Amino acid sequence: MAGAPDTKKPELKLYNTLTRDKAAFAPIDSQNVRMYVCGPTVYDYAHIGNARPAIIFDVLFRLLNHVYGAEHVTYARNITDVDDKINARALRDHPGLPLNEAIRLVTERTETQYLEDAKALGCLDPTIQPRATDNIAQMIAIIEKLIAKSHAYQAEGEVLFNTKSMTDYGALSRRNLEEQQAGARVAVEAHKKNPGDFVLWKLSSDNEPGWESPWGRGRPGWHIECSAMSERYLGEVFDIHGGGLDLIFPHHENEIAQSRCAHGTKVMANVWMHNGFLQVEGRKMSKSEGNFVTIYELLHTEKFGGRQWPGEVLRLAMLMTHYREPIDFSVKRLEEAERVLAKWPAADAAGAQPDAAVLSALADDLNTVAAVQALHALAQSGDHATFAASAILLGVLPEKAEIDEAVAIEIDRRVKARLELLKAKNFPEADTIRDTLLAEGIQLKDGKDPATGERVTKWEVKR
Numbered sequence: 001m002a003g004a005p006d007t008k009k010p011e012l013k014l015y016n017t018l019t020r021d022k023a024a025f026a027p028i029d030s031q032n033v034r035m036y037v038c039g040p041t042v043y044d045y046a047h048i049g050n051a052r053p054a055i056i057f058d059v060l061f062r063l064l065n066h067v068y069g070a071e072h073v074t075y076a077r078n079i080t081d082v083d084d085k086i087n088a089r090a091l092r093d094h095p096g097l098p099l100n101e102a103i104r105l106v107t108e109r110t111e112t113q114y115l116e117d118a119k120a121l122g123c124l125d126p127t128i129q130p131r132a133t134d135n136i137a138q139m140i141a142i143i144e145k146l147i148a149k150s151h152a153y154q155a156e157g158e159v160l161f162n163t164k165s166m167t168d169y170g171a172l173s174r175r176n177l178e179e180q181q182a183g184a185r186v187a188v189e190a191h192k193k194n195p196g197d198f199v200l201w202k203l204s205s206d207n208e209p210g211w212e213s214p215w216g217r218g219r220p221g222w223h224i225e226c227s228a229m230s231e232r233y234l235g236e237v238f239d240i241h242g243g244g245l246d247l248i249f250p251h252h253e254n255e256i257a258q259s260r261c262a263h264g265t266k267v268m269a270n271v272w273m274h275n276g277f278l279q280v281e282g283r284k285m286s287k288s289e290g291n292f293v294t295i296y297e298l299l300h301t302e303k304f305g306g307r308q309w310p311g312e313v314l315r316l317a318m319l320m321t322h323y324r325e326p327i328d329f330s331v332k333r334l335e336e337a338e339r340v341l342a343k344w345p346a347a348d349a350a351g352a353q354p355d356a357a358v359l360s361a362l363a364d365d366l367n368t369v370a371a372v373q374a375l376h377a378l379a380q381s382g383d384h385a386t387f388a389a390s391a392i393l394l395g396v397l398p399e400k401a402e403i404d405e406a407v408a409i410e411i412d413r414r415v416k417a418r419l420e421l422l423k424a425k426n427f428p429e430a431d432t433i434r435d436t437l438l439a440e441g442i443q444l445k446d447g448k449d450p451a452t453g454e455r456v457t458k459w460e461v462k463r
Contacts, residue, residue: 009067010363014240015324017248017272018172022365025271027239033064033073034238036230036269038247039129041080042110043089045294046117048314048329049244049278049285055315055395056275056323056366057242058123062393063362066354076233077126078226079114081107081133082219087208099207117295120311122395130229132220136211138228139220142262143200143213151261152200155191159201159215164194166257172272173249198254200224223254230268231259241269245276276326305331310443313338316396319368340376341396342447346458347384349392349399358390368394398460411442415457418444422455 012025027033037057040046046054057077064073086103094102119125143159146152151165163169170176199221204210210217220228230238236259243252252272259268280291297303298314317337321327355378361370371394378387391397414433421430434444437459445458 010359012063012067012363013365014271014273015365016270017274018267025239027068028237028270030068031072033068034234035061035064035073035075035240035242036226036234036238037075037077037126037241038226038243038251039077039079040110040114041083041085042107042114043083043085044110045296046110046114047285047292047294048280048298050114051117051121051295051314052275052278052318052323052327053242053244054118054123055121055318057273058118058121058395059319059362059368060240060242060273060366061124061126062395063366066359066393067363074128074234075126076128076130076230078229079107079111079129079131080222080225081111081131082209082225083222100209103209113296117299120299121295122311122315122398124395128233130233132225132229135225135228135232136220138232139224140201140211140213142224142228142231142258145262146200146258149261151257153193154215155193156189157203157216157218158191158199160192160197161200161254161257161261162193163196163198163257166261169196169257170253172253172256175249175253198223198250200258223251224258226251227255227258227262227268230255231263236263237265237267238269240271240273242273243275245274248274275323276321279326279328281330282328305334309334310338312341312396316341316372319372319394319396322369323366340372342445343376344379344391344397345384345387346445346460347388347391347397349388350385352385352389354390354393355386358393362393411437411459415444415459419455419457 013022014025015022035057037053040050057075061073061075064075081103086106087099090097090099090102090106094105097105115125143152146161147154147159150162152159152161154160201213201215201218201220201224203216203218208219210219230241241252241255256268259265279285280293283289283291285291285293293304295314298309299311300308302308313334314337317329317333318327320333320337355374357374358371358378361367361374364370371390375387375390375394375396378390381387388397392399414437418430418433421427421433437444441461442459443461445460447456447458448454449456
């Protein structure tokens with residue numbers, strides 16, 4: 001990625017859920033562009049729906065890096081590692097261990113897998129990946145401010161946010177307060193002043209994780225976690241907050257309420273971006289429907305379509321639909337993405353810059369559909385260096401890793417040997433070479449020479 005701002009940088013226009021309008025993006029400080037995206041709750045392996053925001057906001061991260069310079073962009077994506085679902089999973093999977101030890105095993109395993117999945121999907125590491133449990137003190141500090149300002153109250157062992165204390169509560173989701181239902185993970189109970197009031201802090205029993213606080217040993221509510229982490233690492237007001245459409249209410253609505261009321265600000269983030277819902281084969285994804293599939297299963301098993309799918313195929317399949325539109329994730333879509341990738345050259349950017357048409361498309365509210373179309377035209381134009389730079393910007397082509405020249409020569413030799421075996425129809429030995437290279441981190445990509453129709457094979461370092 002470019003290390004300095006593009007001298008011909010496009011004007012970014014982003015759709016803001018808060019205003020329901022697409023407008024030119026103007027960062028608070030062009031030397032410190034800040035973005036926060038809600039990450040996973042690490043109680044289980046991430047499903048394919050979780051892959052969509054990871055990919056979409058990675059594209060935005062790459063675009064911001066290109067326009068403003070990577071050293072001027074901060075991207076925070078949190079890890080939620082305290083949650084009742086985590087507690088339940090820890091008790092189920094490790095019944096013989098102390099709860100805190102069981103929780104650590106669950107969260108470490110699932111967090112590690114999520115990071116590996118995101119890497120396989122071509123996602124760059126965010127600048128900061130804070131864990132909720134490392135920010136308990138910050139959560140307590142915000143809750144103390146809310147109580148002092150009469151925006152929160154204690155009742156029956158809980159600290160709750162008083163939704164009626166905020167005159168414009170509901171501005172993001174545009175729901176009237178009277179219509180509000182209590183948020184996810186919050187029960188409607190008599191001790192609440194208002195049905196929509198939500199938990200900031202709740203007491204923990206002896207067999208639940210907890211931290212000491214002014215209100216007793218307890219643990220945070222869901223929403224306060226992101227308010228605390230975003231403020232700590234990005235400030236009281238920052239540029240972009242992203243996540244899935246399902247998070248608008250209650251999670252993001254309640255983040256805004258907590259943060260604005262605690263800090264006395266007009267906004268929490270200037271731009272709120274949300275990706276659309278995902279279905280699988282035309283149906284809502286759920287375990288009861290039998291179509292629940294994790295990223296790991298897509299990458300490493302034959303559960304979906306009877307085969308494993310490369311990360312770049314999954315990524316391109318996501319980018320072939322605009323991020324704000326609903327997406328139907330299907331075998332047909334993956335096969336289409338794979339056919340497109342097979343037609344693209346394995347090229348080296350060699351210092352080239354991304355194509356203007358690709359940049360223009362991405363600058364228009366991340367129009368990845370138009371960007372992919374422009375990339376396809378570029379692949380056919382013969383300008384392979386510009387194509388590679390543009391494909392890297394979209395994340396569908398990895399930046400070329402440095403490989404020792406002698407190693408590269410040896411890989412080329414083995415690739416040629418495999419081609420000879422394929423011509424001789426010695427498929428078992430050809431497959432052995434392919435599998436051995438893959439185990440060594442070298443992925444082969446077969447295609448046809450457009451002039452002769454003969455099989456050609458290119459290789460790249462696997463993400």
